[in-house]
Amino acid sequence: xxxxxxxxxxLAGLQQxxxxxxxxxxxxxxxxxxxxxxxxxxxxxxxxxxxxxxxEVKAIIKLCYELxxxxxxxxxxxxxxxxxxxxxxxxxxxxxxxxxxxxIDPDNRTATVQAGVRNLAISEAVAPFGLFYAPDPxxxxxxxxxGNIAENAGGVHCLKYGLTVHNVLQLKVISVNGAELLLGGxxxxxxxxxxxxxxIGSEGMLGVVTEVTVRLLPRPQTVRAVLAAFTSIDxxxxxxxxxxxxxxxxxxxxxxxxxxxxxxxxxxxxxxxRDAAAILLLELDGGEATVTEQMxxxxxxxxxxxxxxxxxxxDETERLRFWHGRKNAFxxxxxxxxxxxxxxxxxxxxxxxxVLSYISQLSREYGLRVANVFHAGDGNLHPLILFDANIxxxxxxxxxxxxxxxxxxxxxxxxxxxxxxxxxxxxxxxPLQFSDAEISQFHAVKQALDPVDLLxxxxxxxxxxxxxxxRALATTVASNRPLPHD
Amino acid sequence: xxxxxxxxxxLAGLQQxxxxxxxxxxxxxxxxxxxxxxxxxxxxxxxxxxxxxxxEVKAIIKLCYELxxxxxxxxxxxxxxxxxxxxxxxxxxxxxxxxxxxxIDPDNRTATVQAGVRNLAISEAVAPFGLFYAPDPxxxxxxxxxGNIAENAGGVHCLKYGLTVHNVLQLKVISVNGAELLLGGxxxxxxxxxxxxxxIGSEGMLGVVTEVTVRLLPRPQTVRAVLAAFTSIDxxxxxxxxxxxxxxxxxxxxxxxxxxxxxxxxxxxxxxxRDAAAILLLELDGGEATVTEQMxxxxxxxxxxxxxxxxxxxDETERLRFWHGRKNAFxxxxxxxxxxxxxxxxxxxxxxxxVLSYISQLSREYGLRVANVFHAGDGNLHPLILFDANIxxxxxxxxxxxxxxxxxxxxxxxxxxxxxxxxxxxxxxxPLQFSDAEISQFHAVKQALDPVDLLxxxxxxxxxxxxxxxRALATTVASNRPLPHD
Numbered sequence: 014x015x016x017x018x019x020x021x022x023x024l025a026g027l028q029q030x031x032x033x034x035x036x037x038x039x040x041x042x043x044x045x046x047x048x049x050x051x052x053x054x055x056x057x058x059x060x061x062x063x064x065x066x067x068x069e070v071k072a073i074i075k076l077c078y079e080l081x082x083x084x085x086x087x088x089x090x091x092x093x094x095x096x097x098x099x100x101x102x103x104x105x106x107x108x109x110x111x112x113x114x115x116x117i118d119p120d121n122r123t124a125t126v127q128a129g130v131r132n133l134a135i136s137e138a139v140a141p142f143g144l145f146y147a148p149d150p151x152x153x154x155x156x157x158x159x160g161n162i163a164e165n166a167g168g169v170h171c172l173k174y175g176l177t178v179h180n181v182l183q184l185k186v187i188s189v190n191g192a193e194l195l196l197g198g199x200x201x202x203x204x205x206x207x208x209x210x211x212x213i214g215s216e217g218m219l220g221v222v223t224e225v226t227v228r229l230l231p232r233p234q235t236v237r238a239v240l241a242a243f244t245s246i247d248x249x250x251x252x253x254x255x256x257x258x259x260x261x262x263x264x265x266x267x268x269x270x271x272x273x274x275x276x277x278x279x280x281x282x283x284x285x286x287r288d289a290a291a292i293l294l295l296e297l298d299g300g301e302a303t304v305t306e307q308m309x310x311x312x313x314x315x316x317x318x319x320x321x322x323x324x325x326x327x328d329e330t331e332r333l334r335f336w337h338g339r340k341n342a343f344x345x346x347x348x349x350x351x352x353x354x355x356x357x358x359x360x361x362x363x364x365x366x367x368v369l370s371y372i373s374q375l376s377r378e379y380g381l382r383v384a385n386v387f388h389a390g391d392g393n394l395h396p397l398i399l400f401d402a403n404i405x406x407x408x409x410x411x412x413x414x415x416x417x418x419x420x421x422x423x424x425x426x427x428x429x430x431x432x433x434x435x436x437x438x439x440x441x442x443x444p445l446q447f448s449d450a451e452i453s454q455f456h457a458v459k460q461a462l463d464p465v466d467l468l469x470x471x472x473x474x475x476x477x478x479x480x481x482x483x484r485a486l487a488t489t490v491a492s493n494r495p496l497p498h499d
Numbered sequence: 500x501x502x503x504x505x506x507x508x509x510l511a512g513l514q515q516x517x518x519x520x521x522x523x524x525x526x527x528x529x530x531x532x533x534x535x536x537x538x539x540x541x542x543x544x545x546x547x548x549x550x551x552x553x554x555e556v557k558a559i560i561k562l563c564y565e566l567x568x569x570x571x572x573x574x575x576x577x578x579x580x581x582x583x584x585x586x587x588x589x590x591x592x593x594x595x596x597x598x599x600x601x602x603i604d605p606d607n608r609t610a611t612v613q614a615g616v617r618n619l620a621i622s623e624a625v626a627p628f629g630l631f632y633a634p635d636p637x638x639x640x641x642x643x644x645x646g647n648i649a650e651n652a653g654g655v656h657c658l659k660y661g662l663t664v665h666n667v668l669q670l671k672v673i674s675v676n677g678a679e680l681l682l683g684g685x686x687x688x689x690x691x692x693x694x695x696x697x698x699i700g701s702e703g704m705l706g707v708v709t710e711v712t713v714r715l716l717p718r719p720q721t722v723r724a725v726l727a728a729f730t731s732i733d734x735x736x737x738x739x740x741x742x743x744x745x746x747x748x749x750x751x752x753x754x755x756x757x758x759x760x761x762x763x764x765x766x767x768x769x770x771x772x773r774d775a776a777a778i779l780l781l782e783l784d785g786g787e788a789t790v791t792e793q794m795x796x797x798x799x800x801x802x803x804x805x806x807x808x809x810x811x812x813x814d815e816t817e818r819l820r821f822w823h824g825r826k827n828a829f830x831x832x833x834x835x836x837x838x839x840x841x842x843x844x845x846x847x848x849x850x851x852x853x854v855l856s857y858i859s860q861l862s863r864e865y866g867l868r869v870a871n872v873f874h875a876g877d878g879n880l881h882p883l884i885l886f887d888a889n890i891x892x893x894x895x896x897x898x899x900x901x902x903x904x905x906x907x908x909x910x911x912x913x914x915x916x917x918x919x920x921x922x923x924x925x926x927x928x929x930p931l932q933f934s935d936a937e938i939s940q941f942h943a944v945k946q947a948l949d950p951v952d953l954l955x956x957x958x959x960x961x962x963x964x965x966x967x968x969x970r971a972l973a974t975t976v977a978s979n980r981p982l983p984h985d
Contacts, residue, residue, distance in 0.1 A: 231746030260717030
């Protein structure tokens, strides 16, 4: 426990900085903040604050630095790896009130916004200029750009347009000791070390972002989507490879399996074929001629790859309906069981069939149903494991199974995260992905930018002394539960 | 001077690692390595070595670490900011013999190559698969991918395809103490801190890259170029803004002024109109229908922006001829005077006219001719200042004038580098771009990954104690030489 005197000093200091209504102290005020989008982890912070501007953020950080109080920064709390899980002896710094669009520069195609601005609010604000902000996580209506930066968020369009790191030009950051840093620049390159890219995906451990300049893109003239059904997942996976090999880079390319299809159909009535083993939802965007030309090619490839049916959205209404199913796949699957666990890993496209078959094996072995929803184009898997947290021991089984899926991702040359980050959720898999030498370098960088270890301590990078233990654990789990063909 | 005993120990150790022919010791052996592509800086290294594989690189680094000998890593030596200037008491680590293409994976569109592989050799090796590596610096026939990483190299196509940092997936790196690190991954995202992006552009100061996995792109079906002439540079600049505003992202968009046009024409006979105040060279690539559609739009915009003439390359021969002029602009301008100094800065597109007019003023004031060659689409300027190094004091004048151009880039919201890096050349401008707090963070990161300061010491990041002095100097220069409208 933090000494009561520290909490008193912190509270007194905060009251000098913020109106009392923005300092949360009581049990009931703090409860809504005890978890992020991964509610299997819960913790109550010492205190929570909702600053209204960057100066307040800076003053709060300076105060915490003086008192050596840990800080967990939180955006909208939609993260899926417990990256924003509060620290019991720390302050929860909630950024949602920093929600102003500061500048839009259509000539240079940039927008500068405060860190708490919602992802979708950026695209809405720049729409009158014919522009949009490309990364579009499923939570885009709610999630904040600051949280997107913390986790290097992606979305269904990142195959073509990249992740957050590819779409942010400049960051205003407060360092742990309260210094203000301007990182990156208006151009593609900037001088000095690329600390801006280093900050993106660093889960609030290297600094607190207050302001962001993002790159905007012109809204494509034409957008067209096609829905293809397959009688086997392997065929659908092969179709993805064939499309990519043909030199097409779709704006989005999603794969869903039967369980996900039926759940989405029940929930959203998207017009998906319930009898398919897999569907691909592919979107093209660009000029009218471009899209028409590419859609002809895509159609030919889907047919020659064995698609059992193929439907091009007749109009914008049908296109949005196709996406409505995909975008609601998670809550739709959520209705199939009391709880679900959304995994996130990336594999080389060529390994799709192998990894899917492994997941099926695990599903049978553990007796847990899995729905698969993938960003297929960039090899980003999202297996959703269905379970019931009220059955004792079941959550542990799910975590064990999830760990084995991630280990498989590493084994085929992939990574343990595609866009959700490591947070607390995948910290045990980090030593499977990285050597002690690599983990040591991560710690060195953390030590360089946060020497007192106050910014989101304990997330993302495991302590070196635990790495050997986590590796041994993964080996034990795998050998205790041998699979038929493992 | 390094104590002779250190040199003797180093030499003895190197002879255990490498065949003698790959250890360069004599004055005449070392002379070719005394500078990189910015020959106004010259220095002889203590010794130079040409290792043949990653194990030798690792052993050499370990040896230097034990003996505390500085290491400057050098690729092909084509860098333009003296980033590979040798250290008089250090080892020059020349990577050109690590020139093997290790793997090509057409399914996942990646190639893995050793760090000394030439940029163009990658595209040549993957051409049979219909793929290419996008970043294409002017020196691409000679420069190495390792050097590209050190400087985060760009090229004429980076407006559409990005810089090196946007096209590299994974790095194998030897840290200063000889540990091997694998950074990044096969997917877009990877877990932990983004050290891979941090290493790119870090000028060999944070580790030595031995192996690189790059992202490949499908060769576009159609490539078409148009050459537009303008009677004023302002009009040409406005045309660039109009094209970008229309939502077109050309594969390349270059601007040259009269002096550069005439020099290129004399040298390469590219068919450029000698009477133009500026030309734009614009290239579109993609599917046939796409390119045709976009070219119609580009043509209309160029005309409405006041182009005095407009020529679309009839065939591949003429297209390559257009580019031949641009790609040889530097050597062509080089014939106009005994020496030239190539600047590199980036500005917001909207500031083009203002900065160009400032450069003209400086040109008159200093009595030095300037040829302008720009990556106009991304605001990356390359003013070439003509001079004669044999005239005492003229190099100092050029450096002063160059410094003022860079200061102007910062003043309009740009940066002091577009793609050439800081090296030694622009170290005095760093404190104009960055605050002490930011420079301190750079040093903290350097200290974290190279605690003994052996990797390319003295480049890129100025010592804090010099920052105030450099800032004062810039102010003095500017106030001692007031411009008419400055």
